[in-house]
Amino acid sequence: MTTAAIFDLDRTLIAASTTPIFMRHLSEAGISSSMSNPVLESVVGAATKTLKTVFDTVGESRLLMQPAKLAVRAAVGWSVADVETASQGAAAEIAKQILPFAKLLIEDHRRAGDLLVLASTSPLAFTEPLAHALGFDGVIGTAWKHEDNSYTGEIDGVFVWGPDKAHAVEEWAAEHDVRLDRSSAYSDSYFDAALLDLVGKPVAVNPDARLAALATIKGWPIRHLDKSEGVIKVGGRELQEWSRPLMRPELVAPYADIVFQGDDKIPAEGPALVVFNHRSYFDPTVMGLLIARAGRNIRGLGKKEVFDVPIIGRLLQGLGGVRVERASGSDAPLRAAQRALEGGELVMLAPQGTIPRGPAFFEPELQGRWGAAKLAAETHVPVIPVALWGTEDVWPRNQRLPNMNPLTRPVVTAVVGDPVELKYRSPNADTKRIMSAISALLPPAASEVREPTTEELMRTFPPGYSGDPYAEATRRPGTDT
Template structure:
């Protein structure tokens, strides 16, 4: 026996209720002429907080609307509604459907919505089976005003799914189910792989206790959203990460208008300091977008910081068993871009230290160019400078006492890099050049450092003996910070 993948419709495959689109389509095609009582209020509540007994009562009444009409009377309305609903399906939901198909599983739409209204939508998504509420058709070919079989909701949905699974030889323990509603808890508990998608408050609580994954099909897997309001944690963080909260640094953000507001984007920049993360959060707040940053595994291994980074959708790069071009990190970045999101990366891989910090130009991994070649995403370069004056690598904490002489921290977003798509290494050089050209002259072509300046680039401020020759005053003694 094999498993299947069961998807709920409203607030799961779709970000909100399908009811308004279905009602509008039926009115447009003339099959109905008025709204059901309380329709707008109930759908508004549904979109905000999820399914309620009121919305289900409305769904139960719908069978009476169809009474006496020919069974094919709603076909045109169903096609019109599919035109509206199909573009609403989030890209990550589409990718998940494809992944289940690739794994050999049947994909099933299990919904309370009447079957005759939702079949065209399911067909456009490539869904294999629809388990939905069916209206009884009499001998005269018209709807009778009664259901044919289960009202596919809560325990009725569970019963319909179980009957179908028994008939088709589907093992529920090997199956997946996705829903937003606490009323689908029986189905979620019955399968071996449940997923709470955009969960209502009660399902959020159940998923937390049961340790079920909480998903949002409009963002990358793992991204945390604040329950009920549906806002990404990263959006809240960037709102709170404001320059005035860091009085020991003066921020200058330029070129944020170059970052596209929608669509797949690869942000690529240089790495100079531990303060780069804070600086980029400040800068991202100006772009109006959230992003998925590639970060080294050591960052994600820090207990609280790692959880926080994962919650914001960070992509883990293992520098020892992996690199930014590895199958794991690379595949996750490709998936993120395919979903229309923004990926940010610093291809140097780590903060340059010692001699390398003062060398002109940039070197690093070619992952950004490879991603661009594979996804055709827009590549936007960014250049950081001054962050090392706020938090040099030699110190454990930022220099928070520099209130009267705040160093300038600058972020410049450039115009899209003109890639040629013939050679990954050559295109990566174009990206590096674009970043370098935006740096201030003293960073682009740095002077040979003093021993004290060289020490700032090493942990604990200790310059190895073999590197002291590089400093202007190479014989000077430098205390350990």
């Protein structure tokens, strides 16, 4: 026996309802305008427009399903061949609207050898061309009766919704020798709970309120296929989006004078890798403010020690953070970052990996690790350099808390540069190009060669450090094996 991945369509694979798209293509083909019952045509058209907003916002309901169930009556006399042609045009349009992480998920299941199944309440007359366009192995939906190449205005069998949809999936699985207890299913609707209960790996995608509650009770994963896995959405928006109006220097860090330059160089949309030099615990705050100014959500890589803190760690994950356990040597964080980039998101990391200690902190030539270069080579996304300066005056490494004295107000700068030109042949060479691009954005003082004082050196170590600060000259960052 084999396994399958069963996908709902509306609000699951795409963000909204597909019905208006199908209806528009039918209308453009001159089909829907030729209904034999003009009054029914008007009622169905008005219902489609009125209820679309409700469906896109809150999902399915018994009330919303009534127009869908009655829509078949409007199809009396429609040519089967003409509907298929119009549906093929609609399928091409819908295929382009498949959510970015849904595309990646589909490919994951395809590589795993799962059969791909589209299970939707929508008429098979509409969805079969879409399933074919997506390369799916099966399609489950509501069948319309037809005679002599024309639809009769009746449903052939049952209206495939709720428990009847689950039964249809069971029948399909039996016919195709599929083990549902080892299969996956994805849906947004509480009314697909029976379907989700059938499989061994149910996932609530962009769930309506009732499905979200049910998923929490049953322990089903909740995902949003327009975002990286683990990202939390409230009211259809990420936590970062809700907090963005408050992400202003005068509110977040009134004790520092933060100056931003070139923030318009961060792409307004699409994937990009934002890289910065690491000088202080205050760096993530400045980078967060910078990205907020650019109007983007960010996926940042961070040390496991931070993610392991109760509540804070879960919040960081919900914001899209990627946990990095540096000593493990695992490439899982880079794979997660790569997936975020492939999904069209913005990823941020510090190539140095950590704040340099001792004499390395004062070296004019920045050293970095290969992670950013490897990500760039795998994805070919723009690599945007950001140079930070002065953050260590706000929160030096040897202090447990930042200097929040509003009378001192250290000057901090964050300068964004043009995308780095990379060759994608050598991670070492490209890392040097990335670090050079960051260095070129720093103030002249950064390139001065000087001997730091012992006091300055001690500021680069964690609180309580009692070793020899000069013995740390060869410590990371900047080494890869």
